[in-house]
Amino acid sequence: MEKLIENHNKLKLTKCLPELTSLISRQRELLDNPKGNPLKYTLALNNLPNIVPSYKILNKPTITLGIEEDILAASEDINAAINNIKSNLMELAPWRKGPFELFGITIDSEWKSWLKWDRFIDKISPLKNRRILDIGSSNGYYMFRMAAYNPTMVLGLEPQYAFYFQYLALQKYLNIENIFSLPIPFDEFPAINGYFDTVFCMGVLYHRRSPLDMLKKINELMKKGGELILETLIIESSENEHTCLFPEDRYAKMRNVFFIPTIKVMESWLKRTGFENIKCIDISKTEAHEQRKTEWIQTESLTDFLDPENPAKTVEGYPAPIRAIFSAQVI
Template identity: 30%
Template sequence: MTDPANDIDDAMAHIREAVSQQLGIDRPLATADVDIASLPHFGRNLESELSAERRAELVAEAKRLDPWLQGPFWLGGDLVIGGTWRNDGRWLGFGEQIPADLSGKRVLDIGSNAGYDPFMFHLRGAQYVLGAEPFMFIEQARFLERIYETGVDFQPLGWQDLDPALHGTFDLVHCHGVLYHDMHPVALLQRLREMLAPGGTLYFGSMMLADPELSEYARYVPGAYYGDATWWWVPGRLAMRWMLESVGLEVLRQLPVHDGPPGEFATINGYFECGIGEPSPVITRVDSSTGAPPPRGAG
């Protein structure tokens, strides 16, 4: 039997190596340049002062779960986990584009990482939030949830595991930063549509090709992008829209775009707001785990 704690350590060590290769830096755990007063309070009962013992305990656990990509997360007192990304900055823009009040809504976040977005949806009053994250980042989300006690349901699920019959459908589905990491981008979009409740809204965000001349194309990445070997398909903006529409997602709006990482070709990051539309009548399905078409007559 393997020790789960060692599994987490191994997984995090592997990710740590990839992150330091990409960024060439070790991120400080506590980011000095963060104004704590400006950070969201994900937990209602966070202490304004932490005892030295409690602080040391939290720091030790956060270090064990390093590297943190998402952040910053305030844990109480002067303790902030600073990630590689500034998710608070992304929410300044994105947060204005989505409903301020999610009371009574069921929200699904796919590729939750350390849980920043699910915690934000919870802060907006969502009744139930499911955070799906198949990799060891879920341990970061669960560590934070133990502190914040929000009730967000973090599950070790990939999008392939999501099933409306098991998990229900959702009023708001959020999926950001997952598509270009997937070998089966259209199958992912098909699943997102299945998880939407009637009248539901999908906020779908992805890296895309920045060059307007390449808008109709998708670029396949056989090696790595900016040192990250998990990039596969990067669509242009129009190609992305066509993919969404083909699977039966009606694009209601495109949100403002931002520059992507400074990799081998220029990228932008942008969101599409989608409702349920009609899929193409000739669309086929594959089993994304095997690449095989379904048996004749199946969906």
């Protein structure tokens, strides 16, 4: 977190320095006196040995760092060291996004996150030299993939501590200097208006009670000519249907799902919050080969959320998850 402050001159963040500093010192207070899960995650993070990986691969589906032999620099008992690294990484579960390979240990995450990456990367503006915001960045899988394209900087916002600590564990070894993450929700992020060239907002909008307010704030944070890449759950409909699904209670067992738009509604939301050149660049049904239970998550996964008699429906009887990706510009 503090790296953002240290680099404020280079990153041209001086204007909002007081707000960022107070935000980060509030978070620092929480993290310096952790209780409950944050305490467990802090111990796991601190127990991970200091090892310098002999190489890093960021431009392939599995983000890979180091080989098993790199561990020998930190420990003579390689098996004990592998077990130690694995058990500390397991303490940070559930690992939803990935996969990763650390010194030969594969973290087979719940999602095969490269499938989503491959759906948009060739359809968006090049990321080189851009200032990027990733809202809901989880453990940073996509931020690390972005790093391979030489952006000026990438900043992630991730309020769930398990995922934020996974990011810290990965950064401990990847040590990529222009990637940052803050453990805060988007609402707490200061209004650094006109700053970002590219904003990713993937898998977050349907969790918001007020999706339009969120889109408006995103629009204000962006530079003219900037691009938003937005991914959300959608519902299928006839061509011109301007409706939303608002689940009575849960959707696919998730408690915090509010508005699931049709493509037309999503396009109107983007238009009415100031975006132009709106394109739907992908529509994909979520399938069990992409989201499934592995040893790295203890919770349920997609097949548990669908009606076993009719997997076209969720257990609540709503249409099963379909996700769409949109690109939109600020002109």
